[in-house]
Amino acid sequence: MKVEVFPYFLKKERFLGYLAQPKEDTKKKPVVLIAHAWLGQNEYARQMTEKFCEQGYIAMALDLYGEGKIAKDREEAKELVSALHKDTQLICDRVNSAIDVISTLKEADGTKIALVGYCFGGFCAIEALRSQSNLCGVVSVHATLGAIEGSELCRAPWGSGSFAPLLLLHGHLDPLVSKEELSNFKDEMTEHGVDWQIVIYSNTMHGFTNPKANAPQAGVVYEPKSAARSWQHTLTFLQEVFDG
Secondary structure, rough: OOEEEEEEEOOEEEEEEEEOOOOOOOOOOOEEEEEEOOOOOOOOHHHHHHHHHHOEEEEEEEEOOOOHHHHEOOHHHHHHHHHHHHHHHHHHHHHHHHHHHHHHOEEEEEEEEEEEEHHHHHHHHHHHHHOOOOOOEEEEOOOOOOOOOHHHHHHHHOOOOOOEEEEEEEOOOOOOOOOHHHHHHHHHHHOOOOEEOOOEOOOOEEOOHHHOOOOOOEEEEEHHHHHHHHHHHHHHHHHHHHHH
């Protein structure tokens, strides 16, 4: 496996992706982009990038904040997320800039690019789907579906035509997503003709795939069984969209 910091640009702003590529061969490979949680492209996002690469994919963790910014605490993370909630078109533009540059890699199959997002990154993945980014599949893992407390949400409009298939992986006890939000989300996806699947894990809170998630008072807890199941569900979905 070859890993490197991979700069890409949107206008004059620089973003620092974390790129992992399998051992070189002549066959072009599908690409998995990873959208990080609200703290930024941290160790967990990079570990997941390498984990997808081990499956034979070219994988890159996005940098949604620019210059590899990682929040030092929850308050700074909230500020960074709130700024993007106010302009979700900017999220889509940043995702699209990564899609454009990763498509130019000679080893990459630019027709087979999927986006997997975690927590805030799961929200960003859904926004990219809504805007019709050039993706063949989207996986959103323990995502927030609306604005966080104290933030204003200004969504970019839906695109027109067909949309990438969606897999949403959700914890039944996730306090950051209400039953009403989840119901409205399903209605919205159906209204726009999205091929969606939702898997809900029992006894599971927010952040369940991250071994360092240990804040039960905030409803953020690692759940090993659900993490393992969600990984298998993700791999099955990727195989389907890449081979379809």
